[in-house]
Amino acid sequence: MTEHVGSTDQVVTEYVSETTRVWRNFRRHRLAFAGMITIILLCLLAIVSSYIVPYDPTEQNVRNSLASPGPEHWFGTDQWGRDNFSRVVVGSRVSLSVGVVAVAILISIGVLIGAIAGYNRKLDGPLMRFVDMMMSIPQFFLLLTIVALFGPSLFMTMLVIGLTGWMGTARLVRGEFLALREKEFVEAARCLGLSGRRIITHHLLPNTLAVIIVQASIYMSQAILIESSLSYLGLGVQPPTPSWGVMLSQGKDYMRHGWWGTVYPGLAIFITVMAFNFLGDGLRDALDPRLRGR
DSSP: OOOHHHHHHHHHHHHHHHHHHHHHHHHHHHHHHHHHHHHHHHHHHHHHHHHHOOOOOTOOOOOOOOOOOOSTTTBBOOOOOOBHHHHHHHHHHHHHHHHHHHHHHHHHHHHHHHHHHHHHHHHHHHHHHHHHHHHHHHHHHHHHHHHHHHOOOOOHHHHHHHHSSHHHHHHHHHHHHHHHTHHHHHHHHHTTOOOOHHHHHIIIIHHHHHHHHHHHHHHHHHHHHHHHHHTTSSSSTTSSOOOOOHHHHHHOOOOOOOHHHHHHHHHHHHHHHHHHHHHHHHHHHHHHHTTTTT
């Protein structure tokens, strides 16, 4: 009994020590820490956006068209007199929602296919040839084709980004599984008679989780950029729903007399994408086992 308690205490101590090491390495990456704070603030802003904006983001007032930034309208107004600050703030909810849902879809598909291919030698070849085939098709062409077939909408934007972006995750997870499946702890699990599914979910997947988290943070920035691009082309989120890409598309024709219609949503995209990129870099460095002991 005493030995069991001592062993449990040792495991808890090692876990706390590992968590402390990861957090210490992450804090050293100042840009990553700033990115994390920015993302937290953006998420809070998206959650309460409907309650803090001074104007209805879809309400039109053509008599106040293209009003320059000032005390009444901090980011000015667009060609229909809608408040740009309210639209940028509410648009954060749309962009982050698309990113979260799309990344959840592509990570789920990528992890599933990568795990099966990396563990099952018989299915490895066929699955990887399918992944190679999907990767040979330009992603943006595939995006445009699917959206053209089924029509643009917020839901379709989330779905199409998730369904066309999982291949990199699949290859990454497969590589991790190939490196882990011959390890002693996996062989021990096989000798104990554990099923392949249990070995994957209880032994291999937890040891791949760090790589998956880093990949998800990087894909968030890509998903937001793709959503903005599709919305800019009129194939993503549809007006009058506030979206940074829609704002860029609608404001491009008025840049000479209303530069604020494109600058502020463009800055929002830039800051958000950079924040997720910095976060991904910091997580990768903090979770890298080669930094252990530094």
